[in-house]
Amino acid sequence: MTLQEQIKSRISKQHCLGCKVAFGVNILWGISNYFIFSENKWTYVTINLCVAAIILTSIIIRTRLKISGENMGLIAMLSTLTAFAYIYNTADLIAFQKLTFTHAAAFIGAGMFLLWHYKYSIISVAYAILINSLYYFLFSKINIDDYLIQGALMVMTTAFFMVVSIQVRYALTIKEIEANIRLSENQRLLKQSSEQHKVLFNENPIPMLICSIETDKILKINFKAEQAYGYNLKEFKKLSILDLHLSEDRLEAQRNFSSDKSNVRSIWSHQKKDATIMEVEIIEKIIDYKGRPSRLLSINDITNVKNYEKKLIRAKQEAEKSKEMQSQFLSNMSHEIRTPMNGIIGITRILQNTEMDKEQKHFLNAIIKSSENLMVIINDILDFSKIDAGKVTIEKTEFDLDNLLTVNQEIMAIKAQEKGIYLTVDKDPSVPNWIIGDPVRLNQILTNLVGNAIKFTETGGVNIAVKTIESTQTTSKIKFSVSDTGIGIPSDKIDDIFKSFTQASDSTTRTHGGTGLGLTISKQLVELQDGQIWIESEFGKGSTFNFVITYSHAIQNTENNNKTIVLKKITNEKILEELKGINILLVEDHPINQMLAIKVLTDWGFNVDLAENGLISLKMVGEKEYDLILMDISMPEMDGYTATKEIRSGAHTSYSQIPIVAMTASALIGENQKCFKAGMNDYITKPFDPQNLLEKISNQVISKLKRA
Secondary structure, three states, X not given: OOHHHHHHHHHHHHHHHHHHHHHHHHHHHHHHHHHHOOOOHHXXXXXXXXXXXXXXXXHHXXXXXXXXXXXXXXXXXXXXXXXXXXXXXXXXXXXXXXXXXXXHHXXXXXXXXXXXXXXXXXXXXXXXXXXXXXXXXXXXXXXXXHHHHHHHHHHHHHHHHHHHHHHHHHHHHHHHHHHHHHHHHHHHHHHHHHHHHXXXXXXXXXXXXXXXXXXXXXXXXXXXXXXXXXXXXXXXXXXXXXXXXXXXXXXXXXXXXXXXXXXXXXXXXXXXXXXXXXXXXXXXXXXXXXXXEEEEEEEEEOHHHHHHHHHXXXXXXXXXXXXXXXXXXXXXXXXXXXXXXXXXXXXXXHHHOOOOOHHHHHHHHHHHHHHHHHHHHHHHHHHHXXXXXXXXXXXXXXXXXXXXXXXXXXXXXXXHHHHOOEEEEEEOOOOOOEEEEOHHXXXXXXXXXHHHHHHOOOOOEEEEEEEEEEEOOOXXXXXXXXXXXXXXXXXXXXXXXXXXXXXXXXXXXXXXXXXXXXXXXXXXXXXXXXXXXXXXXXXXOEEEEEEXXXXXXXXXXXXXXXXXXXXXXXXXXXXHHHHOOOEEEEEOOXXXXXXXXHHHHHHOOOEEEEEOOHHHHHHHHHHOOOOEEEEEOOOOOOOHHHHHHHHHHOOXXXXXXXXXXXXXXXXXXXXXXXXXXXXXXEEEEOOOOHHHHHHHHHHHHHHHHXXX
């Protein structure tokens, strides 16, 4: 029921009560008329009783005729006014004077009691004036002056004030009713809310406590708290919330609970009655409990979550340990494989410069090819390990794209010529020559894709196409396409071709070799540079590997470019002439690698001394001044890192800043940083490329000579 409906109902009941009072008033008025009037007394009594009968009849038939309380009250009022007007206007002057006060009092009293709205009051007053005027002219024997002075004016004045006072009383009564209804509704809602909170607290599936802010004493608990902790209410009330905490946490918990903030979340270890430990998350809210501010604590058991987190941490640690062991395993395997490979490749290169018959050269080429294939496999595995560990950093340097494509073509053309196929490069003029990016990774991607294309192409050839697909003032999005006329890829294998250790078929590995990592590495390197790579292929007709990378523009430095060209024209003979007769200390424990390195270095005209481990090298640098040290890493007695640190300390030689180049069979993540951290100047992996070794020696020794 709405507020207005409730108000209307209350007023209607008031009017119905007023009708009942009017019924009694008319009966009493009729009895009083018997004593007031000496003549026609029974007439007046009868009139009053008839009016009472009319009111009683309206009360009885109200429900049947659906008369509203207001209308029923109006009937009662008009009927009473009619009776009063007749009696008032048929009386003699003496009775008229007596009736004036009685008439006015009855009129005002009835109106006030019935709480008429002003429109009903106006109707009643207007009717009273009208009926009294009519009855005056019909029945009254009193002249108009006496009639007005002795009573009529007083009744009319009283009627005016009655309308005003009724309206004020009506408004005040409406407000009182509204206030009572609202108060009643608020009390009902408050009671309902209190009952709901009580049910919510007691039946909540989460343990809940109420404790004092001043003393931290527990005041109330729900059933779930009893179950969770094992204490009953009587036992709980002897405890404070701090008693549930572990002894070592209580001081910190006390500081935490001293805050007056609501919705504070905290995580603690609680001790149950049976001394078992429960990990809990507490949500604290300030509430009013029995008229005093208190803390409502919702306690969520997170023991299982914490145990799961601990398992995850252990699993993560084990995974990291496993990854570390994997890295260590790869490092060891890399060293163990590269060490003999260094001897195999190095000696075969030396043999190439000796006189051999045709069959011997054929066998030697087979050894070289097998060694190179094995090194590709080793490098692929190491690169994959680096990328998987997230240790690959993309550089941002200026480089000449034309030069990179030319060098790559020259290197890969050798393999293409061996198979009798072509290798061409088409670079669109719109592609800038000088760009900023990672030339090493771009060359690695192209080498993988071109090498893969050559491997699977028996007739025709391979083409590298480079063009700009989008350009701004500062950047160019460059598309590289490596197309071949090889065997192609079946449509059902294209989606899997970039997956690790995957090739189009098992026979591919047996026929062409490889690890299946080249394309995976290429894809990861492209994506590390925010690029995209995809394949277009038709089985039996060839494939095209496309990738797109955005490069920033670089301003071509013609002077530096010309210097680079001039430097490239410097022959090895000139380098060797400048370095002829330098003293090199070779620190190496492996006999074959010793033999290989000494052969290469002495052929270049260098003076070479050998130290079989780091400990021996310390003694030798103290006895002789060397221009350069080639330092192996893994050696007995003392490794290369320790030996380098000892040399740099100055405890063994006065020339502690002698250039040291690491020569290691390890090529794993961070190996070069470890070398630099130990104090080495440069780093070269085994098996080493003689040309690369010569350049590194030249860089270090020439720098030393310039400093001298």
